[in-house]
Amino acid sequence: MSGKDVVGAVLKAASGRLSGAEWLVLLPGLTLLAYWVGGEPPMIALAIGAPVLLALSSLMQRKPAQTGEQPLTGFATEPILLDRLDRILADGTLSGRTTACFVVLFDEADALLDRHGRAARDIILRQTAERLSLTTREGDIVARLQPGGFSLVLAPVLRFDLETAIQLAVRLQAAATAPLALDGLTLHPSVSVGFCLAQRSPGPTAKAMLEAALIAADEALRNGPGAIRAFLPEMTARRADRATLRTGLEQALDEGQIRPWFQPQVSTDTGEITGCEALARWHHPDRGILSPTEFLPLVEDAGLSARLGEVILFGALSALSRWDKAGFGIARVAVNFSASELRNPRLAEKLKWELDRFSLPPNRLTIEVLETVAARFDDDIILSNLAQLSALGCGIDLDDFGTGQASIANIRRFAVTRIKIDRSFVARADTDPAQKRMVAAILSMAERLGLETVAEGVETPGEHATIAQLGCTHAQGFGIARPMTVEESFGWIERHRSGLARVAQVGRVRR
Numbered sequence: 001m002s003g004k005d006v007v008g009a010v011l012k013a014a015s016g017r018l019s020g021a022e023w024l025v026l027l028p029g030l031t032l033l034a035y036w037v038g039g040e041p042p043m044i045a046l047a048i049g050a051p052v053l054l055a056l057s058s059l060m061q062r063k064p065a066q067t068g069e070q071p072l073t074g075f076a077t078e079p080i081l082l083d084r085l086d087r088i089l090a091d092g093t094l095s096g097r098t099t100a101c102f103v104v105l106f107d108e109a110d111a112l113l114d115r116h117g118r119a120a121r122d123i124i125l126r127q128t129a130e131r132l133s134l135t136t137r138e139g140d141i142v143a144r145l146q147p148g149g150f151s152l153v154l155a156p157v158l159r160f161d162l163e164t165a166i167q168l169a170v171r172l173q174a175a176a177t178a179p180l181a182l183d184g185l186t187l188h189p190s191v192s193v194g195f196c197l198a199q200r201s202p203g204p205t206a207k208a209m210l211e212a213a214l215i216a217a218d219e220a221l222r223n224g225p226g227a228i229r230a231f232l233p234e235m236t237a238r239r240a241d242r243a244t245l246r247t248g249l250e251q252a253l254d255e256g257q258i259r260p261w262f263q264p265q266v267s268t269d270t271g272e273i274t275g276c277e278a279l280a281r282w283h284h285p286d287r288g289i290l291s292p293t294e295f296l297p298l299v300e301d302a303g304l305s306a307r308l309g310e311v312i313l314f315g316a317l318s319a320l321s322r323w324d325k326a327g328f329g330i331a332r333v334a335v336n337f338s339a340s341e342l343r344n345p346r347l348a349e350k351l352k353w354e355l356d357r358f359s360l361p362p363n364r365l366t367i368e369v370l371e372t373v374a375a376r377f378d379d380d381i382i383l384s385n386l387a388q389l390s391a392l393g394c395g396i397d398l399d400d401f402g403t404g405q406a407s408i409a410n411i412r413r414f415a416v417t418r419i420k421i422d423r424s425f426v427a428r429a430d431t432d433p434a435q436k437r438m439v440a441a442i443l444s445m446a447e448r449l450g451l452e453t454v455a456e457g458v459e460t461p462g463e464h465a466t467i468a469q470l471g472c473t474h475a476q477g478f479g480i481a482r483p484m485t486v487e488e489s490f491g492w493i494e495r496h497r498s499g500l501a502r503v504a505q506v507g508r509v510r511r
C-alpha cells in the first residue's frame with residue numbers, strides 16, 4: 001500500500017462508513033502505518049489532513065438533517081431518506097456494498113390512530129419511531145412516511161441476504177408492538193413489515209426501492225396482522241390488477257353488480273332452516289364471480305364500506321321479505337359488519353330506518369361481529385352501537401369464535417346472543433379427538449353463559465352429527481348448502497322443506 005492509498009482510504013472513511021469518533025480512535029495507529037509504508041510525507045498529510053476532513057465531512061452529513069427534520073419528532077422525512085439511499089446506491093456500485101429498505105405500517109392504522117385523537121396519534125408515532133431507531137445501528141436512517149408508517153434504510157453493509165432481512169423485520173416488529181401507555185390505557189399496536197433488498201430492487205434509484213418496499217408492506221398488510229413480506233416482482237402486477245378493480249368498484253356498487261348471496265343455517269335438532277347468512281359477491285362483467293376476500297380490502301381502502309353495508313343490508317332485508325311472501329318462515333337473516341361500519345355513530349338509527357322500510361321487526365336481523373373486533377375492549381363507539389342494536393332487539397352473533405381472544409367480560413359487554421364456532425375447530429371434529437375436545441369446551445362455555453351456538457363450515461355428515469351430539473344448536477356449511485343467489489334460494493328452500501316433510505312422513509309410518 002502506498003502513501004497515496006493510505007490517504008485515499010482515509011478520504012473514503014471520511015465519506016461516511018465509520019463514525020468520526022471511530023476514526024479518531026484509529027488515527028494514531030494509521031499515522032504510524034502511513035510513516036511505515038511511505039515515510040514522512042504521507043504521515044504529515046494524514047496527521048494534518050484527516051482531522052480537517054473529518055470535521056468537514058461531519059458538517060456535510062449534519063446539513064440535511066438540520067434543514068429537513070420534522071421539528072415535532074426529530075426524525076428524518078421521506079426526501080432525506082431518499083437522498084441518503086440514492087447516495088448509498090451510487091456508492092454501492094463502487095464499493096461492492098449493499099443496503100435494504102424497510103417499511104413498517106400499522107395494522108388497522110385508521111382504527112389505532114384515529115380512535116385516540118390527534119395528540120395521541122403524534123405520541124404513538126413518535127414513540128414507535130424512537131423504538132424503531134433503538135433497534136438500528138449507527139448510520140441506519142429511520143424516516144416517517146405520510147400519512148402513517150415508517151421507513152428504514154440500512155447503512156451500507158457487505159452482505160445482507162433474505163434471512164438477515166427477515167430477522168431484522170422481526171426485530172422491528174418486536175420493537176413496534178411492545179405495549180404502549182397512553183392516557184391510562186395500554187395499547188397493543190401491531191405492525192406489518194415489507195422490505196426490498198438492493199439486489200432485488202426493480203430499479204437502481206431510491207424512489208424505485210422505497211416504492212418496492214411499500215408494495216411489499218402493502219402486501220404484508222393484506223395478509224396481516226403482523227405479517228412480513230419481501231418484495232417480489234409479481235407484487236407489482238397484482239397491485240396494478242387491484243388498482244384496475246378498484247376503479248370499477250363504485251360503479252359496481254351503484255349498478256348492482258355487488259349483491260348478497262345466502263347460505264342457510266339449520267337447526268341441529270329439527271333440520272329446519274333457522275336463518276341465512278348474507279355473503280357479498282361481485283358479479284364482475286369480465287372476471288365472473290369474485291369472492292369477498294378479493295374485493296373487501298379494496299372496499300375498505302376506497303372508503304366504501306358504508307356503501308357496501310347499505311347494499312348488502314338492503315339485499316338481505318328484501319330477500320327476507322320475499323321469503324316471507326313465499327311463506328317460508330325463515331326467522332332471520334344475518335349480515336356481516338366490518339369494524340369501520342360498526343364505528344358509525346348513526347348505525348343503530350340507520351338500521352332501524354331500514355327495518356321500518358321493510359316493516360320487519362328488529363329480531364329478524366342478526367349482526368355478525370368478528371371476535372377480533374369484539375376483543376377491542378377500548379372501542380366505545382362499537383360498544384355503544386352494539387348495546388343500542390341489542391336493546392332494539394337485533395341478534396348479535398360473534399363470528400369466527402376461537403380466533404380472536406375476546407374475553408368473557410367482552411362477550412357480556414357486547415351483548416352477544418350467539419357464538420359462531422370457527423370452521424378451524426369444526427373441521428374433522430368427528431375424527432380428530434383434539435378438535436372434538438375443543439368444540440366441546442366452547443359449547444360448554446356457551447351453555448354456561450346462556451348463549452346459542454352455530455357451527456361454521458360443516459362439510460360432512462360426520463361433522464354435522466358430532467356437533468349436534470355435542471349440543472351445538474345450529475349448523476352452517478357446504479355440507480348443508482353453499483352460498484347461493486336469492487333466486488336459487490327459492491328452489492333450495494322448497495327442496496329442503498319437502499325433504500324434511502318426507503323424513504317426517506317416513507318417521508310417522510314407521511312408528
Ligand code: C2E
Nearest residue numbers: 279280291292312336337338457458459476477478479483
Ligand atoms: P365469514 O363471515 O366467516 O363467512 C363464512 C365464509 O366461509 C364464507 O366465505 C363462506 O362461503 C365460507 N364457507 C361456508 N361454509 C363453508 C364450508 O363448509 N367450507 C369452507 N371451506 N368454507 C365455507 P366468503 O363468502 O368468501 O366470505 C369470506 C368472508 O368475507 C366472510 O367470512 C366475512 O368475514 C366476509 N364477508 C362476506 N360478506 C361480507 C359483507 O357483506 N360485509 C363484510 N363486512 N364482510 C363480509
Ligand code: CA
Nearest residue numbers: 277336368399
Ligand atoms: Ca360471518
Ligand code: CA
Nearest residue numbers: 399400420456
Ligand atoms: Ca365466520
